[in-house]
Amino acid sequence: MALPPILLAATVPILVWSGWSPNDRGDWLLENALVAIALPLFVAGYRRLRFSTLSYLMLFVFFCLHEVGAHYTYSRVPYPQWLEWMPDLAWTGAGESRNHYDRVVHFAYGFFVMPAVFELFASRAALQGLWRWIVPVTFVMAHSMVYELVEWGAALVFGGDLGLTYLGTQGDEWDAQKDMLLATLGSVAMTCLLAAARWRGLRAAVADTWSQR
Template sequence: MLTTAGGPVAANFRRNRLLQGLAGAYALWWLALAVAPYDRFDWLLENLLVFAFVGLLTATYRRFPLSDLSYLLIAVFLALHAVGAHYTYSEAPVGGWMTDLLGGERNHYDRVVHFLFGFLCAYPLREAVMRGCGVAGWRSGLLAFAVVLAFSSGYEMLEWGAVLVLSPEEGMAFLGAQGDVFDAQKDTALATLGAAITLLVAGVLERRRRPLS
């Protein structure tokens, strides 16, 4: 059965077929998209945090496992990010199709992934807070929301730093603002909106599961 944040979890990768499948599928997906990316240097920049994050999940798995649902949400987000890293977010074909459908000139794939960062990762972050800090209820949701906001804002500052340190062409490719002066604010707002939706839904479902006293 699919384990969730509200139930017990165990670090047993050898018997967890779902986790094995997620790890294998993501590894194959990542390797396929690592071949001949649109901009190799931008691909490397986009993957630096992925290397650190996946390494952290692997290193802490035995002592601090998360639920199957959290790992599933993380894998979906990382797979979507791998697409943006391969094409660069401003050239992703999915965003191009959205532009053709909705009109305009901007490729909105990065907007979608920023929203999905909050939407997909708020639940695993909330679970990490619950299990690591012993905080439950609305407090765990509030802390997870704050972490999403901090991570999203920190990433925007990282992009800004890359523009300052790298050459203008390489830095702007990583920044992906596409001429929007409010790109950072909009990306952060979308991430927090996605997190708010997930945390509200999780809170409502959690309340419904509680037995009436």
């Protein structure tokens, strides 16, 4: 059986867990509004545009990270307690006033969506030269900016504690800029890995060609 249908089926229990007594029901609904849009689009477009197994797997990993944040609310994810058995990771946030889980997920967004973004452009808007590397990164940067605008708009519309919880700045006036930077760094990191893998593949192909002469 192909992996994508298995991953799609696995989203159901994860959503059930995430939605079972979340810390803030209103925030959970807001956090999953985009999921409610994205999942049907992936299903509807599966026959017209299929991504690689790697892309689907990475998107699923990001989905899991997001649902953890949605369940606890991003500012309350108890990851320091989960890592107490690793004393060398004391820097992860134990004892600090700010919860950095949202920072991790913003970086993860840039990192884990990049394979699918490259495949999307290769299929729908093939690029040449350096543009094939630059445009996907700027595409993710633009998505990150749009998401920050959506957060801001939701905070204005709903206001109160719900708006502040969804916005998740935790008192940091530069929160949006830092989130966009981390998404950019994540996308650049994955781009470098993909470029290195492609370069190694080209070198292996050239070496194989010369060995046959």
